[in-house]
Amino acid sequence: MSRDVLDQLKQQIPLLDSLRAQDWRPSWQLTGGRLVGLCPLHSDHKPSFLVDPGKSLFYCYGCGRGGDVIRFAEIYHQVKFPQALALLQQWRGLPPLLQHAAGFYRMQLHRHGEAIAYLHQRGIRSPELIEHLQVGYAPGGCLRGWLTQLGYPLPALRQAGLVSVAGYDAYMHRIVFPLECNLYGRSISTSAPPHRFLPAAKGGLYYWEQARSYPEVILVEGLFDYAALWQAGFQNVSCSLGNRLNTRQFRQLCDRPRTVYLAFDADSNGSGQRAAQCLSRSLRERGISARLVSLPEGHDPNSFFVQGGDATQFQSLLEAARP
Numbered sequence: 001m002s003r004d005v006l007d008q009l010k011q012q013i014p015l016l017d018s019l020r021a022q023d024w025r026p027s028w029q030l031t032g033g034r035l036v037g038l039c040p041l042h043s044d045h046k047p048s049f050l051v052d053p054g055k056s057l058f059y060c061y062g063c064g065r066g067g068d069v070i071r072f073a074e075i076y077h078q079v080k081f082p083q084a085l086a087l088l089q090q091w092r093g094l095p096p097l098l099q100h101a102a103g104f105y106r107m108q109l110h111r112h113g114e115a116i117a118y119l120h121q122r123g124i125r126s127p128e129l130i131e132h133l134q135v136g137y138a139p140g141g142c143l144r145g146w147l148t149q150l151g152y153p154l155p156a157l158r159q160a161g162l163v164s165v166a167g168y169d170a171y172m173h174r175i176v177f178p179l180e181c182n183l184y185g186r187s188i189s190t191s192a193p194p195h196r197f198l199p200a201a202k203g204g205l206y207y208w209e210q211a212r213s214y215p216e217v218i219l220v221e222g223l224f225d226y227a228a229l230w231q232a233g234f235q236n237v238s239c240s241l242g243n244r245l246n247t248r249q250f251r252q253l254c255d256r257p258r259t260v261y262l263a264f265d266a267d268s269n270g271s272g273q274r275a276a277q278c279l280s281r282s283l284r285e286r287g288i289s290a291r292l293v294s295l296p297e298g299h300d301p302n303s304f305f306v307q308g309g310d311a312t313q314f315q316s317l318l319e320a321a322r323p
């Protein structure tokens with residue numbers, strides 16, 4: 001690959017965007033716009049990771065490593081240069097159009113009582129949680145106008161799946177969660193299909209960056225399950241957005257030795273539990289220890305907490321989880 005192509009790629013993927021996508025946050029800013037925060041490459045307790053967003057370079061005073069966005073991906077994913085390049089090309093973050101859409105949906109959330117009522121009904125009350133998950137609401141009938149005003153042509157909106165062929169907002173009466181490269185929309189009305197994604201790829205595990213450093217990780221199916229656990233104080237949790245993992249999500253779970261607690265839905269048709277069993281076998285084949293969490297019949301982690309379950313009770317379920 002020529003130097004020009006490499007430089008172009010690096011320009012398209014600023015180091016800071018790639019760090020932010022992994023939930024890195026600076027602890028403070030130095031003069032000249034440089035940022036300092038905890039190092040994602042070693043177990044860091046006082047911020048020693050320096051980022052120069054202008055030059056897209058990093059250096060860590062703790063582990064002594066530094067370089068550009070590709071070097072970062074090499075160390076972080078423990079891969080060689082060509083794979084790091086491939087990963088970066090595959091991942092380019094939420095495109096600006098989807099970022100604008102997500103921002104618009106966030107503005108709508110507090111203007112629509114029915115959206116807040118739905119969140120409450122699903123046990124989501126904490127403003128910090130809503131902020132952390134960047135939850136938004138798609139009322140329908142107004143996104144197209146907003147994005148057009150921002151200068152996006154209609155064909156681009158159609159191609160992203162935000163607007164239907166007929167020209168209407170695709171997401172209507174849906175709670176929206178921004179993902180790595182997609183927007184998930186949960187219908188608040190029972191007459192529409194509950195789960196929807198835009199045509200883009202589902203992406204990796206949800207907030208994997210926060211969970212991956214824990215020796216024990218809880219994996220749930222849905223974002224409302226994730227939200228309930230996070231609100232109950234569990235930080236070592238991630239979500240696969242459905243009970244079938246894609247290759248990337250599976251690889252993420254196997255990226256270092258750990259125990260994975262599979263807290264999938266205990267639905268009456270047994271699909272969640274079957275998927276969990278199947279996944280636990282695949283994980284064990286890769287040397288990852290897996291435990292199956294048994295929720296009360298008919299429950300998922302969200303409904304467990306909504307119906308009065310607390311962190312101590314969930315902790316007991318984790319302790320009782322069988323291999």
Ligand SMILES: [Zn+2]
Binds near residue numbers: 061
């Ligand atoms: Zn470091």
